[in-house]
Amino acid sequence: MKFNVLVEVRLHPGIADPQGATIERSLPTLGYEHISDVSVGKAIRFVCDADSEETVRKGVEDLCHRFLTNPVIEDATISISAA
Amino acid sequence: MSTRVGVVLFPGSNCEQDALEAVTLLGGDAEVLWHGDATVGQVDAVIVPGGFAYGDYLRPGAIARFSPVMQAIAAFAADGGPVVGICNGFQVLTEAGLLPGALQKNRGLKFLCTTVDLRVESTRSVLTSETSVGDVLRVPINHFEGNFTCSVDTLAELRDQDRIVLRYVRNPNGSMDDIAGITNEGRNVVGLMPHPERACNALLGSEDGVPLLRSLLKAA
Numbered sequence: 001m002k003f004n005v006l007v008e009v010r011l012h013p014g015i016a017d018p019q020g021a022t023i024e025r026s027l028p029t030l031g032y033e034h035i036s037d038v039s040v041g042k043a044i045r046f047v048c049d050a051d052s053e054e055t056v057r058k059g060v061e062d063l064c065h066r067f068l069t070n071p072v073i074e075d076a077t078i079s080i081s082a083a
Numbered sequence: 084m085s086t087r088v089g090v091v092l093f094p095g096s097n098c099e100q101d102a103l104e105a106v107t108l109l110g111g112d113a114e115v116l117w118h119g120d121a122t123v124g125q126v127d128a129v130i131v132p133g134g135f136a137y138g139d140y141l142r143p144g145a146i147a148r149f150s151p152v153m154q155a156i157a158a159f160a161a162d163g164g165p166v167v168g169i170c171n172g173f174q175v176l177t178e179a180g181l182l183p184g185a186l187q188k189n190r191g192l193k194f195l196c197t198t199v200d201l202r203v204e205s206t207r208s209v210l211t212s213e214t215s216v217g218d219v220l221r222v223p224i225n226h227f228e229g230n231f232t233c234s235v236d237t238l239a240e241l242r243d244q245d246r247i248v249l250r251y252v253r254n255p256n257g258s259m260d261d262i263a264g265i266t267n268e269g270r271n272v273v274g275l276m277p278h279p280e281r282a283c284n285a286l287l288g289s290e291d292g293v294p295l296l297r298s299l300l301k302a303a
Contacts, residue, residue: 011187015232016257018192067149070142070178072185073232 002083003048003056007068007076010041015073044068053080086303089116089126091156091172093147098133098169098280105280106130109293111300121151127303128165128209129156131172133225133278143171143186143228144178153179165209165302166272170226173264173274182267182274183241184233186226190257194227198288200252201263201277208248208266209302210273213294219252220291222277229276231258231265241265249275271302 011017019040027035050056057080064076088106090099092115099115106113116123118136123129136147147153153175160166160181168176176182189195203211203218214220233241238259241247249264256276264275279292 015187016190016230018188018190022192067145068141070145070185072177072183072234073187 001050001052003050003053004081004083005046005048005056005060006079007044007060007064008041008079009044009064009069009074009076010039011074041074047083056080085110085112086128086300087112087114087126088128088130088300088303089114089123090130090132091116091118091152093118093134093136093150095136095138096132096134096171098171098278101278102130102132102169102280105283105292105296106300108283109296109300111303116152118147118150118152121155123152123155123159123164128299129159129167130280130299131156131166131168131175132280133170133172136171136175139171142174142178144175147175148179157181160267160269160272163269163271165299167210167299168272168274169278169280170224170229170276173276174228176272176274181272182265183237184231184265186228186276187230187232188228189226189230189255195229195255196223196225197255198223199255199263199277201249202252203248204250205245205248205266207245208270208273208298210264210266210275210279210295210298211248213298213301218294220249220282220295221289222279222282222292222295223289224255224277226256226276229256229258231262231276233259244268246270248273249277
């Protein structure tokens with residue numbers, strides 16, 4: 001079975017996010033006064049061939065820990081759907 | 084016999100020639116270590132130079148750490164071999180787990196290209212043994228992701244074990260505790276964001292990188 005996988009990488013809470021802060025500071029000049037807590041991360045999409053969603057999740061968690069994130073400063077949320 | 088120093092060449096490295104030149108200037112025998120070779124040959128010390136290894140894709144150092152040469156460098160370091168990572172090389176060593184912490188984007192989101200004052204905080208490392216605590220060295224920096232960060236526990240460990248070897252006199256990038264360079268528990272692996280190899284000739288503005296690289300050659 002093929003599964004669509006979306007990995008969203010974000011900085012840990014408390015790690016400075018200068019990109020998010022810079023975007024947030026620019027918003028009032030465009031008239032967006034009520035937006036806060038802007039953060040910038042990465043979205044990584046791929047297709048995974050496996051027997052079950054559980055197998056995919058296990059493999060992708062390992063992949064995130066070893067490669068797609070730096071656990072010192074980042075964590076990830078994983079979304080899986082049937083392709 | 085002169086000391087053999089291997090300088091790693093990844094696709095995207097751009098400071099390897101400066102490092103080779105500096106080692107040669109100090110009387111060492113400098114050679115290139117190709118990223119695709121799973122060996123460090125017969126070298127006595129390794130420099131992981133600056134640049135943008137593998138384009139810095141995903142994160143600086145994230146892909147470089149899996150290259151064949153890095154497995155050999157990890158084994159070399161585990162045997163006590165001296166290894167210094169400069170700038171992107173520091174990022175590679177943290178990603179490879181040879182040094183703790185991580186380098187995130189500079190505070191202020193500016194790419195920094197300037198010369199800074201560094202204060203020697205510890206002489207107990209392969210890069211600082213020929214200096215004195217309190218020495219202030221003028222060394223160039225050239226980075227976007229040089230803002231050192233780590234967990235509170237790791238920071239306490241670095242401080243308690245005297246493993247912060249260099250601090251910025253005036254913090255340019257937001258690094259935790261003004262950290263410019265750290266060493267591992269064995270004191271044979273050092274990572275720093277500034278470029279000592281670019282400060283080895285008075286004509287180029289500073290010779291303050293010389294005692295640092297001389298320390299490395301002596302440790303080899």
